[in-house]
Amino acid sequence: MAAATTLLAGAALSGCGAADMTRQSSPYANAQGAKTVTLSVQSWVGARANAAVAQYLLEHELGYRVDTVQVDEVPAWDALSQGRVDAILEDWGHPDQEKRYVTDKKTVTDGGALGVTGHIGWWVPKYFADAHPDVLDWKNLNKYAAQLRTPESGGKGQLLDGSPSYVTNDKALVKNLGLDYQVVFAGSEAAQITQIKQFAKDKRPFLTYWYEPQWLFNEVPMAEVKLPDHTDACDKKGTDDPSSIDCAYPTTPLKKFLNAGFTREGGKAARFLKNFHWTKADQNEVAQMIAEEKLPAEKAAERWVKEHPDTWKAWLPA
Template identity: 50%
Template sequence: MSLVAGAGVLGMVALSACGAAKTDAGADGAKEVTFAVPSWVGAQANVAVAAKLLEDELDVTVNQKQMDEPVAFDALNSGKADAIMEDWAGVPDKEKLYVEQKKTVVKGGDLGVEGHIGWYVPKYYADKHPEVLDYKNLNKLKDDFKTSESGDKGQFLGAAPSYTSYDKELIANHKLDFKVLPSGAEAAQLKEIQRLYQAKKPFLTYWWQPQWMNAQIKMVEVKLPEYTEGCNEPKEQTKCGYETLMLQKYLNADFAKDGGAAAELVKNFEWTTEDQNEVAKMIAGDDMSPEDAAAKWIAENKSTWEKWLPKS
């Protein structure tokens, strides 16, 4: 989703001065692992659990470096990061360069979580105005979405600047009379949505799954033109909606080959949307530290994570 960090919930450990990922660790593989961690809370949940298991079960030192997809792929290529646990296919050019051409980055397998981005309105508004669920009708309803910031246009509550989004292009190419108001950060967007939702006001927003707050609010998706492969390339000509995809892990190629038990655990890590949302809610919704949230989930889900451990 290419998503600044949700409510400051993650304290990142800086890379060493040399910046290189350390995978030269003898027969057992890597003794130190560096994760590239995108700023959205679901990505932080993945790494919190993986880090806790690596540290407690394999005695591996874990470093975490906040970086969204474009920078993360550069770091995987250079060896400054060993793995990213959640990729939303937001940087196809870098993926093609590093994975297909240079082969310095390799796929690490499915995360087990299905990702979807779309345009959403609150259910209470859609119940009164079902026509809003087709994007072709949005201009007729724009007055309901006007704010002091949007002027004579309807307001579209956008995502954080680093997230993969085609909202400005969709609005322009479909001649929709709406103005994107960037939220600045995931935490700010969630706070504004909660405020509007509690006040039962209409709003149109960029929204996604997995997202822990879906358990607390009822949102309904606005139908956009169906996604087909390549329909958002070039970005400026995008008229289609967003792709639904299985989120992927990517590893530095040397780490994947020589990382031993640590690399095997990362490759084996596969949980559900519900699992991720549970940990993310503890972090962002319940103000738990990522470490405590991971520890709680691990204590309650041994049958899931013990399958990820390397076979001795």
């Protein structure tokens, strides 16, 4: 997912970002006169939950044909600007992209708040924090490095990250804070969840990069390690030189963005997506059905829609 500070050169935030996936875009995107919508979907399950519910309602309530395309965070902005996709439903804060496409080029418009606040941080399991409360201050992490060592961390404590395509600040933080830790990538959000659940099952300590909203907190309670306070000065320093980051991740109100042409000509679909606004609990409910109950995204969306009509009916345009 994406981290707003380094800008995410791609959630490029925590998020995602290396390969340019824009050529996977749908042929239906920006199709003149057709009732079609193409949604960009990031790889983490919360983003899939947004898209699943939006797709279900666009198709079943408004009569649109919807296509979804998985595009990494920064390339998604290019695709959105070019009309290859019509909407991004969960952006974790890319001020450089926003300035380029919304403010300067005016090819993308602000679609409003998603209703969910995103936060990235370092977390340990609650059972470990309860036994060792001082681990929740980063200044004490080196004290626990030996207990957090794994075969993959090369004699240092392990800081577990997800996909290497996510742009995180973790390597810079470990270096700049003088921590005896090694960042180890699980490979994907799903692989990271599998490792966290195995650690929890065995009641082993772990330190992991993680984020809210995320349904896994319902299953594996975790406590956040306090990093140095996030400041505007740290933000600016990180924008100029991501390797200099030495403060906590920001808290980011997640936003939606639409292609400017789609905003003007997308009719009820564009108005619906601007109205789409739900809570962390709503997103986690759908995400857990997809990730934990293994429901197809459409079935998870259908169940949520049937159980929450008072929420989504307010999104439908008049």
